Each structure stands twice: as C-alpha cells, then as structure tokens.
Amino acid sequence: MQAKGRAAERGPFRVEHVRSGDPYELSNGHPVYCAPTGGRGSGPHHLGSSVVGWDPAVREAGVDTGYALDGGTLRAPDVAVGNVPDKPGWVKGVPELAIEYADVGQDEEKLQEKIADLLAAGTKVLWVVRLSGPRRVEVHEPRRKVRVVLPGQLLSAPGILKNAIRVEALYERSEAEKTLLTNLLQRQGYEDLEAVLAAGREEGREEGREEGREEGREEGREEGILEGKRAALKRVLDRRGLRLTRTAAAKIASCKSERDLDGWLDRALVASTTAEVFKRGGR
Secondary structure (H helix, E strand, C coil): CHHHHHHHCCCCCCHHHCCCCCCEEEECCEEEECCCCCHHHHHHHHHHHHHHHCCCCCCCEEECCCEEEECCEEECCCEEECCCCCCCCCEECCCCEEEEEECCCCCHHHHHHHHHHHHHHCCCEEEEEECCCCCEEEEECCCCCCEEECCCCEECCCCCCCCCEEHHHHCCHHHHHHHHHHHHHHHCCCCCHHHHHHHHHHHHHHHHHHHCCHHHHHHHHHHHHHHHHHHHHHHHHHHCCCCCCHHHHHHHHHCCCHHHHHHHHHHHCCCCCHHHHHCCCCC
C-alpha cells in the first residue's frame, strides 16, 4: 500500500536536482537512496557487464548508467544494454536489457519499484541476480509472469543478445571467462576457440602440402595451431584495450609453447595491464 500511495503522490524532486555521483535515484519525484555495493556484489557487477557487453549483437552497454525516464524519475540499473550513448548527462529513455544484483540487506520494496519504473518506461527484459540464498536469476518482462532461471540453465534475450548465457556467467569468474572469450572471438568472425584452432590447422596443412613432405606437413599443423592461439591472444588484448608493446609482441611471436599461450590468453581476459598477462611467463 505504501508503494501505491507514493506512486500516486508526486514528490518535489526533479531529475536536474540529482548530480552525477549522488547516491540517489528518483521515482516519481521521490528520492531513493542507493547504498554502496558490498564486496560480494561488486565482482559480479563487473563480470555481468563484461559478459553481456561483449555479446556480438551488443553495440552499447554501461554500468550504473542514469536514465531520465521522465522529469521526476531517474533510474540507474547495475548493468544496462542498449541506449548507452557516449554523451555527458543523464540518458533519455531506457536500456533494452537491465540487470540488477540483489544481496543481503536488499530493500525489496525499492527493488520492485525500480523494476516497475523501468518496465513501464520501455525496458524489454530485466534480470535480477540473487546473490543471497540459492543462486538464481528472476526474469521480468512487461505483461508477463516472473520466471526463475537456476544455475545450469540458460538466459536469453532475443533481439538484444546473440548468445544465450548460463546463469553462472553473471557471477562466477570461470564461467564468465568462457562466455567472454566466445563473445570476443565471434566479434572477430570466429564462432569459438575451436574455429580459431581449426583455421590454424588448415593453414598448417596448406603449408605442409606446399613443402610436399610429411615432416613439413606436421610442422605446419603444429605451427598453425600456435599461430591460431597467437592471433586469439592478440585480439583479446586489443579488444580489452591492453597495449601490445614491442616486447609483448615479440614474446607472442616467438612462443612455441601451447601451454604458455593458453596461460597468457586466460590472463588476458581478466588482467588490468599487459604486464600482468606475461608475468612469470606461461600459467
């Protein structure tokens, strides 16, 4: 009853009263305090934004993006997909897909108000990732009953995301890394890592045929696999904005170890700097 009463009575605050960095959102002119995120929640926020943000169909994604739904309503989903322009100020409209993370201490009434505001304004799909209790994701869509998707099952957003993702990819690093790698490779024209390796093997076979000797073919196949992994590593570094120094480029080009290349590729998915990728070498 309290939420309905508040929604009917418009509050005094306007979107222009809220500045970037203020710990408040607005719902129908009423301030909604947004507490800082705890340690268990901040990591999944980062993982979730990376997983959906690099989906091949996504062109714009953001974290805590402020959306001015009307003059008195300002909402900032934890993760937003679609309608995240590279411009200053609050964004008019809504994201196509929004993700909210809910942990211990979540104010359920405020969360439901936020969901209702975004869906009423045009958001097509909203996922609530529950971090407390049994892990699960609640799927909210306009004029449809809430669905619960459990770990091991797939989440999809047709018309927004190309790929369905496992529930665990939104909060578990190992699953997020697999999904992110597939997304990055698809953005470069490869369906998955096996497709990259297959292309390398084909290059190796071609090289072996030209040499006309079995030894040359075998060496070509091995070099093709290595070259495929070198190419995948460089693409991931480039897509994550990690500068490929001359030293790093030479290290990649001269590497003859699949194990080292695999280790560097794993690190490239999560490292903050190029140096972190190659520290201590290999895995």
